[in-house]
Amino acid sequence: MIQVTNSLVAKAKRMMILAGCAAAAVLGVALVASHTVAHAASAPMDQNAVAPLVALDNAVEAVAARVTPAVVSVSVASKPNTRVVVIDRDIEGGPEGPDGAGDGPGGPGVPPAPDQGSQKRQFRFFSFGPNGPMGGMPDMPGMPDMPNIPGMPGMQGQTPHVERGVGSGVIVSPDGYIVTNNHVVDGANEIQVTLNDRRVFPGKLVGRDELNDLAVIKIDAKNLPSIAWGDSTKMKPGQTVLAFGSPFGYFQFSVTRGIVSAVDRPNPYSDDARKPGDFIQTDAAINPGNSGGPLVNAQGELIGISTFIISNSGSFAGAGFAIPSQIVKSSTDAIIKDGTVHHGFLGISMNDVTPENAGFFNLSDSTGAIVSQVTGDSPAAKAGIKQGDVLREINGKKMVNGSAVQVLISQTAPGTTVDLGIIRDGKAQTLKVTVGEMKSITATVTAKRTGTENRGKLGISVDSVNEQNRRQYRIPAEVNGAVVEQVRPGSPADDAGLTTGNVVIEVNRKAIADAESFVDTVKAAPDGKDILLLVWSRGGTTYRVVHTAVAGADGKM
Secondary structure, eight states: OOHHHHHHHHHHHHHHHHHHHHHHHHHHHHHHHHHHHHHHHOSOOOHHHHHHHHHHHHHHHHHHHHHGGGEEEEEEEEOTTSSOOOOOEEOSOOOOOTTOOOOSTTSTTOOOOOEETTEEOOOEEEOOOTTTTTOOOOOBTTBTTOOOOTTOTTOOOOOOSSEEEEEEEEEOSTTSEEEEOHHHHTTOSEEEEEOTTSOEEEOEEEEEETTTTEEEEEOSOSSOOOOOBOOGGGOOTTOEEEEEEOGGGTSTTEEEEEEEEEEEEOOSSOSOTTSOOOEEEEOSOOOTTOTTOEEEOTTSOEEEEEEEEEESSSSOOSOEEEEEHHHHHHHHHHHHHHSSOOOEEOOEEEEEOOTTTGGGGTOSSSOSEEEEEEOTTSHHHHHTOOTTOEEEEETTEEOOSHHHHHHHHHTSOTTOEEEEEEEETTEEEEEEEEOEEOOOOEEEOOEEOSSSOEEOSSSEEEEEOOHHHHHHTTOOTTOOSEEEEEEOTTSHHHHTTOOTTOEEEEETTEEOOSHHHHHHHHHHSOTTOOEEEEEEETTEEEEEEEOGGGGTOOSOO
């Protein structure tokens, strides 16, 4: 080492020693000071000063103690690929649909994805079904039955032979009826319910409301703690709410506190634009596993069922959404009574009236829903409803927006005649409409194999081309048929190169009009024989040969 360097090192050492002594002295003074401060701060605060906080804590504790015994953890097991669960869809361009109320990218009230440098931030819609981000994973020491958690590295397991998922639910009657989300139990072969007192019961699916993402299950037990119904229509932004459930499927019977961030939120993005909105938005923490859990008001009454979040990561980001009790109770009562729910249907697409468009329809205020399309031969068409009509009232009840119309009509029994108050060309009119029944929009191609496993003949689920998916997948106006919604990995369709967003135009040289005709044509094809599909994709139209025998789809459609 050269002399200059030795000198610098020696000086540096001396400086370090001096600095160390000075630091020790300062630290000693700090310790004495902190000791003095600690003694000064040890006296309890004046009770009058903290009384409001103590009262709030006591109130929240009382509500939590009242509600928690009625909260359950719902575990499900299913064979892989027995269902389609819509998860993790980018929110961009939530379009209108029959009885829908689209209002631009992301739907009304959902912010557009802001630019951050060269990267475009994506807001994502997460509903946590057993086949989604909550999919099963192998046991971990100290954390049994822990499901996959998005964004946590090293915690992704191999695809199991039996898929497992965990959600939440709430007991609504002492004789064992439990409400949860449809996506929690969808496709489940087994349902297991764990009560707050750690008793475990097998659950039986009573019925489902796919439109509203609700399900009712039943356990064989009596005198159970249950929760009282609240009135979600009375909830206002700023009111305190508590969310209960099993976040990440492991931390059972958790409670979080927040406020009502907003009410009457429309469906931000959905596989079916006809699904009503009217969601309660809250900043109470909701995570994977909270799906199906109760959202309660300050009185401990059920005012919503947690159903999805909007997040970049799939975990809590301050924007959780709950199905309002106004919808939940109606569906629950129908399921308990009849095992199913029959939803009303008009056959229209709608836009909300806004300050920007109200003047074009000669409206004095920005309430109501503008009819943007009328489906041919629908109840609305038969009643004389026209494009450009503005729906303002139903049976004398004011309709503030499209969501209000959707909720009321979907809860109206098919066959019921209602009075629609409309404004047409600035003039008020009343039309009588006999409400029809909403049918399922999605047709899933499935085949039953020997045993209990269900497998698709082609391995895809399809939907009819409509305004929503046409906009989503940028399908040209001249292209019609059946849109591929999901492709099972390793299936004949996967081998043939089909992907989500493709449109099947022909099957075996026969034109396909919609999802139903696709299903019928595929079903009619001989078992084990190749199927010729004419498929549109963004690159153009091509013929694809699907070898159905490859996946062993040896059953009937």
